[in-house]
Amino acid sequence: xxxxxxxxxxxxxxxxxxxxxxxxxxxxxxxxxxxxxxxxxxxxxxxxxxxxxxxxxxxxxxxxxxxxxxxxxxxxxxxxxxxxxxxxxxxxxxxxxxxxxxxxxxxxxxxxxxxxxxxxxxxxxxxxxxxxxxxxxxxxxxxxxxxxxxxxxxxxxxxxxxxxxxxxxxxxxxxxxxxxxxxxxxxxxxxxxxxxxxxxxxxxxxxxxxxxxxxxxxxxxxxxxxxxxxxxxxxxxxxxxxxxxxxxxxxxxxxxxxxxxxxxxxxxxxxxxxxxxxxxxxxxxxxxxxxxxxxxxxxxxxxxxxxxxxxxxxxxxxxxxxxxxxxxxxxxxxxxx
Ligand code: EPU
Numbered sequence: 466x467x468x469x470x471x472x473x474x475x476x477x478x479x480x481x482x483x484x485x486x487x488x489x490x491x492x493x494x495x496x497x498x499x500x501x502x503x504x505x506x507x508x509x510x511x512x513x514x515x516x517x518x519x520x521x522x523x524x525x526x527x528x529x530x531x532x533x534x535x536x537x538x539x540x541x542x543x544x545x546x547x548x549x550x551x552x553x554x555x556x557x558x559x560x561x562x563x564x565x566x567x568x569x570x571x572x573x574x575x576x577x578x579x580x581x582x583x584x585x586x587x588x589x590x591x592x593x594x595x596x597x598x599x600x601x602x603x604x605x606x607x608x609x610x611x612x613x614x615x616x617x618x619x620x621x622x623x624x625x626x627x628x629x630x631x632x633x634x635x636x637x638x639x640x641x642x643x644x645x646x647x648x649x650x651x652x653x654x655x656x657x658x659x660x661x662x663x664x665x666x667x668x669x670x671x672x673x674x675x676x677x678x679x680x681x682x683x684x685x686x687x688x689x690x691x692x693x694x695x696x697x698x699x700x701x702x703x704x705x706x707x708x709x710x711x712x713x714x715x716x717x718x719x720x721x722x723x724x725x726x727x728x729x730x731x732x733x734x735x736x737x738x739x740x741x742x743x744x745x746x747x748x749x750x751x752x753x754x755x756x757x758x759x760x761x762x763x764x765x766x767x768x769x770x771x772x773x774x775x776x777x778x779x780x781x782x783x784x785x786x787x788x789x790x791x792x793x794x795x796x797x798x799x800x801x802x
Contacts, residue, residue, distance in 0.1 A: 554584025
């Protein structure tokens, strides 16, 4: 086990921007993490890195970055209706989804091809095409970095919301997620009502889909509009879809009759940030070495050579413009350091 100093994280994050950190080490077991903690002194802050697919470094990080590479997937238990499958935090998310499909564990096929690792999935409450992690999560096991003890969280303990959880709030930067246990279904209940999935299955000529076909449809949709981070640096959706009052939404409808909106409960409406950004004229806009993706305005991209500060500055210009044009405050989904 070695701690590298003045390490550049560039190849560890999907935005691929230069990111100098004071210390860096990897761990592949809880014991290895504990060993690092024993010898790592002189660091005021610690950050756990997973797949690096949702982070933007805008300045050097004066702390210790610990790369979680704890691997392993196991079926813990099954009953009449469910499989309880535990995946360690360092497993690649999409590989885990494919493992579940191969074993006929149903429930996360709509979450195919989401970049990142299993450990980040409950932090973000990752979601796509009508399914969120909260729907299938059974338990999260995490190591408390300061108190040096294991904690267990049930789904309700996680206080999940839209791209939100307790891990982004009161436990922010305090835990290393060790494993996540999912409650997956034996009886397949497909979620194909999200328009694009049904259309894609139709185009694929599939009339009687199973979880494999739904996964394939999701992969095709994502590949058609989301850039591959291996080719073009990005972190998926850069912003959250804002939730505004339905009264505000109705006012906007007067000026923009085509503005999409989805009921979000209690007199609130969720508006696609991608629509707002496109409407404001930013889609495909390039600014130096970064820009707004031409096929999905919610995604900011690094054409190669951009700094985190460049991307952050572009995101701020977009936030200011959307505020001015629509009176809506966009929030970043990406974690900024
Ligand atoms: N739209 C536009 N222009 C654009 C993009 C979107 O007008 O450039 C409008 C369209 O009206 C479209 C609507 O926005 O019907 C929704 O677009 P899309 O289905 O692509 O989804 P999204 O709201 O942009 C969200 C998630 C994605 C997830 C998709 C599918 C967030 C922040 N993003 O995007 O998640 O894959 O739904 O469920 O909630 C991610 O979090 O990184 C991510 C990619």
